[in-house]
Amino acid sequence: MNALLIIAVRKGFTETVRRRRLLPASTLMIPSCLQSTVPVVAARIPCRVKVSAGKRYAWCACGHSKKQPFCDGAHMTKAPSIHPVRFSPDKDGHLMLCACKQTGNQPYCDGTHFTVIFQDVVKSVKKVFKS
Numbered sequence: 001m002n003a004l005l006i007i008a009v010r011k012g013f014t015e016t017v018r019r020r021r022l023l024p025a026s027t028l029m030i031p032s033c034l035q036s037t038v039p040v041v042a043a044r045i046p047c048r049v050k051v052s053a054g055k056r057y058a059w060c061a062c063g064h065s066k067k068q069p070f071c072d073g074a075h076m077t078k079a080p081s082i083h084p085v086r087f088s089p090d091k092d093g094h095l096m097l098c099a100c101k102q103t104g105n106q107p108y109c110d111g112t113h114f115t116v117i118f119q120d121v122v123k124s125v126k127k128v129f130k131s
């Protein structure tokens, strides 16, 4: 009886360990208070990328991806409430994809990055006059 119980406990334990392994290790370590709910600025200028017609792309909407402007799955741990924008171009060519993540026309650049740059300049000037 005890041997069966031990085996059951061990099986349950290994199942728990297996389930945890399905999740990225970083998921278990990042507290929710450190996960962002608004996109972060990945860059202050758009990314010019070559795309193929009919191919599916996932544009990073959270700004945490290391493969900008495309998603690398970083939103799952750093911004679970923000999902990538999937799109499929109609024709081959080059696109200007937003990297500041503030565009009103996702995933394309609409010039909002100039506002981001201006806000950064204003912050810098305010710091100079404070000190």
Ligand code: FES
Residues within 6 Å of the ligand: 044, 045, 046, 047, 097, 098, 099, 100, 101, 102, 103, 104, 108, 109, 110, 111, 112, 113, 114
């Ligand atoms: S890079 Fe975001 S609007 Fe241009």
